[in-house]
Amino acid sequence: MIHITHLLKILYLRDKTPIDLFDIHPPEEFLYHVLYKPENQLDLHCIAPWCSSYKKKSTLKRTGTKRKIKKNGEMHCDYQTCMECGCEYYWNEKDEQIDKRQYIQCYPFILSNATLIELMEKTQLSETKCRHIMAYFKTRLDQFGVYNLNVQNLRRLKTAVYRDLRMSEIRSWNCWDNEDHFLEYWYHQDIISEKLFFQKKVSERIPREKILTQIKEICKTYIEANMDISLKNVAKEVGVSTNTISDWQVAQDYIKEMKRHQREGRLNIRKEQLYNQVNEFIDNFTGRKLHSKDIYEHIQVKQSFLTTAAPDLVKYITGRRKEYNRQMYDVKNF
Numbered sequence: 001m002i003h004i005t006h007l008l009k010i011l012y013l014r015d016k017t018p019i020d021l022f023d024i025h026p027p028e029e030f031l032y033h034v035l036y037k038p039e040n041q042l043d044l045h046c047i048a049p050w051c052s053s054y055k056k057k058s059t060l061k062r063t064g065t066k067r068k069i070k071k072n073g074e075m076h077c078d079y080q081t082c083m084e085c086g087c088e089y090y091w092n093e094k095d096e097q098i099d100k101r102q103y104i105q106c107y108p109f110i111l112s113n114a115t116l117i118e119l120m121e122k123t124q125l126s127e128t129k130c131r132h133i134m135a136y137f138k139t140r141l142d143q144f145g146v147y148n149l150n151v152q153n154l155r156r157l158k159t160a161v162y163r164d165l166r167m168s169e170i171r172s173w174n175c176w177d178n179e180d181h182f183l184e185y186w187y188h189q190d191i192i193s194e195k196l197f198f199q200k201k202v203s204e205r206i207p208r209e210k211i212l213t214q215i216k217e218i219c220k221t222y223i224e225a226n227m228d229i230s231l232k233n234v235a236k237e238v239g240v241s242t243n244t245i246s247d248w249q250v251a252q253d254y255i256k257e258m259k260r261h262q263r264e265g266r267l268n269i270r271k272e273q274l275y276n277q278v279n280e281f282i283d284n285f286t287g288r289k290l291h292s293k294d295i296y297e298h299i300q301v302k303q304s305f306l307t308t309a310a311p312d313l314v315k316y317i318t319g320r321r322k323e324y325n326r327q328m329y330d331v332k333n334f
C-alpha cells in the first residue's frame with residue numbers, strides 16, 4: 001500500500017501532475033514484484049516435515065526461475081530449493097507455497113510403508129514419478145534403516161554432475177544394481193547440492209552471447225585448419241559441457257550448419273582431386289579398350305559410393321570412357 005501523500009510528494013518532486021500517472025506503463029518485471037512477489041519473502045522456510053530446518057530458519061535458495069506461466073495459464077513464482085533437504089518450492093498466484101515435486105503429499109504414505117503400487121494408487125501419480133519420490137526418501141528417512149552408502153559411487157556421481165554428464169549416461173554405469181539404486185544416489189542431498197551449485201556457477205559464469213561468439217570463431221578456425229567440427233570438440237574448446245550446447249537450440253543449429261558446410265567443402269575438394277585423377281589416367285591410358293573397373297580401381301573409390309556421393313563424377317567417367325573407346329577402337333556401346 002502507498003499513501004496518497006507519498007505519491008503526491010513524488011509527483012511534485014518529479015515535476016509531474018496526477019494526470020501523468022495514467023500515462024505510465026510500468027515494466028512487466030515491476031508489475032511482477034508488486035503483484036506476485038510473496039510479501040513474507042524474508043520469512044520463507046522449508047515446510048517439509050522431515051527436514052532438519054522444518055519451519056525453523058530460512059534454508060531456501062532461489063534457483064534462478066523467477067516466474068513461469070504454465071500451459072494451463074497458472075503463474076508459478078519464485079522457484080526456491082531447500083539446501084537442507086532438497087525440496088523445491090514455488091508460489092502460486094494466491095501466494096501459496098507449493099511443493100513442486102510432491103514429496104510432502106507422498107510423505108504420509110511413505111511413512112506408512114506404502115509400496116510403489118500403493119503410492120501410485122493413493123496419489124494417482126505416474127509410476128516414474130512415484131519411483132523417483134521413493135528414491136528421494138530412501139536416503140532421508142530412518143524407517144528404511146541405515147542407508148548403506150557407497151562413498152565411491154557418490155563421489156563418482158558428484159564428479160559426473162560437476163562435468164554435467166547426461167543422466168542417461170550416468171544411469172548406464174555398471175555400479176548401479178538397477179534403476180532404483182541409481183535414483184537413490186541421484187536424489188542424495190550431496191548430489192542435489194552439487195547440481196544447485198553447478199547450475200548457479202554456469203549461469204553466472206558464462207553469458208550465452210559470449211559462448212555463441214566463441215562457437216562461431218572456433219568453427220571458422222576448424223574449417224580453415226580442416227579439423228573435424230563436432231559438438232563434443234566445440235564444447236571442449238569453449239569450456240562448457242555438451243549438454244549446455246545440446247539444450248541450446250541456436251548453438252546446436254549453428255554447429256550442425258557448420259558441420260554440413262565443412263562436409264560439403266571437403267567433398268568438393270575431394271571431387272576436384274578425383275576429376276584430375278580420372279583425366280590423368282584416361283589421358284595416359286593405352287594398349288586396350290578401357291573398362292569402368294580400370295578407372296575405379298585406379299582412383300580407389302567404389303562406383304556404388306560415387307553414385308550416391310557424386311553422381312556427376314560417375315556420369316563424367318562413363319562419358320569419358322565411351323569417348324575414349326569410340327575414338328581409339330570405334331566401339332559405340334562398350
Ligand SMILES: [Zn+2]
Pocket residue numbers: 046047048051052053054059082083084085086087
Ligand atoms: Zn528442507
